[in-house]
Amino acid sequence: DQQVKQNSPSLSVQEGRISILNCDYTNSMFDYFLWYKKYPAEGPTFLISISSIKDKNEDGRFTVFLNKSAKHLSLHIVPSQPGDSAVYFCAASDPSGNTGKLIFGQGTTLQVKP
């Protein structure tokens, strides 16, 4: 059973516009959330994260929002650039055992059109 879900397999936006990628989770004990970005033929790389005690974290063009009551987080990219075209994975940290174990979603493929 998927504890972290990204229900949109793909998203296409125009360059300069906002990209919004969504992620839902089921376990209210998750205490940290991360977004990873993956280009073809490369491994995922860390993009941005947020602790469960916050509701927003911003880093340049990237902002992550967390809505704990809805068990939902989103990644906003403003303005979107063609180089942002990649697969984006949402991940949640499993708090049990303090091992750094992450549970990933299925990924959303973002295409930014010039």
Next chain:
Amino acid sequence: DAGVIQSPRHEVTEMGQEVTLRCKPISGHNSLFWYRQTMMRGLELLIYFNNNVPIDDSGMPEDRFSAKMPNASFSTLKIQPSEPRDSAVYFCASSLSGSYEQFFGPGTRLTVL
């Protein structure tokens, strides 16, 4: 630092053959994770090690899969015998124990014919 190193980058084999994937984590990292990426399930955690000790292998699909970490700088994931449904991209990642951020290798694309 060279980052996480995986080999081979591509592997094509026939059903029934043994496959061994290799990983060298980032020096100083003491947690190591093996993932499998598929379209349906995204990134699935197969097994992870902490200080060379397997902590959780509940994600390993079946007994055909096994993983070892004989020392802090090397791990293997073995599939024996391989089946076509094992075809996927396999990633290795490492981190400092307790840190949320994991660093991924470039992956091994496995094709089982």
